[in-house]
Amino acid sequence: MKQEVRIHDLLQPAAASCVTAENAADQEAINHWLEWAPLVVVRRPGLMQGRIAVGVRGKQRSERYAAWLGLADIEAVHRPQDLRCEDHDPTMPALIALQRLQQRWKELPYAWGPVGSVGFALASGRSTLHAASDLDLLLRLDVPPPNAVWAKLLNDTEDLPCNVDVQVQAPQGSVALAELAANSRKFLLRANEGVRLVRDPWAQ
Incomplete structure (x- = not known):
């Protein structure tokens, strides 16, 4: 991924399995919502061990989950x-x-x-x-x-x-x-x- 990734950008993961929940208990919900819409949003700038802090969302405001996505696992960027x-x-x-x-x-x-x-x-x-x-x-x-x-x-x-x-x-x-x-x-x-x-x- 050569394109710069900034906070608020929407990212398409190469696969749902590339997105790891920050809280392990949220992983099932994250997988479900990524099937519905395979996009995550950049939560903050910078990398940690080659990974970006992202958020996964569902249909409701209460359905928000913190996760990580590897920089190499980004399929597309929607600025x-x-x-x-x-x-x-x-x-x-x-x-x-x-x-x-x-x-x-x-x-x-x-x-x-x-x-x-x-x-x-x-x-x-x-x-x-x-x-x-x-x-x-x-x-x-x-x-x-x-x-x-x-x-x-x-x-x-x-x-x-x-x-x-x-x-x-x-x-x-x-x-x-x-x-x-x-x-x-x-x-x-x-x-x-x-x-x-x-x-x-x-x-x-």
Whole structure:
């Protein structure tokens, strides 16, 4: 696997047997849900002994399982920015919202895309959405744009038919778009080692 794997990417294992439960008692459930949809999500960056920390999901929020997948056992990578809603279900507000944003952000020079239930549904073809589903988005930026961009992006999400949560992923962790648009003096950075307040999410 030569392609870089980042947090929130969806991975297709070469086989269900390649995914090992973090808690051995969850292995049967993991095998079951991988038969239903053979995808796992990267839980945190980095490798441990050649393995990636991943999550396996079922249909319900309560059906979430921590697991490991070897880097060499990845068959395909679905990045958030690769997932687009072309033929949407007109009864699903989250998909309507995504399609509208695709039009508004079609010239956006940044990598962005759906994560959470919407991203999983688009990558797997499995129905994990309902009428009250939120649209969770990830905007990946290794270098920050001018501050005025944040307010414009947030404004684009405010008249959509469902709740939209946008996280901006910087090299050190992620920050809510709403915080960046507010031009706060400090930001809540969600990093691998925990949550902390920072003045600049892009500072080394």
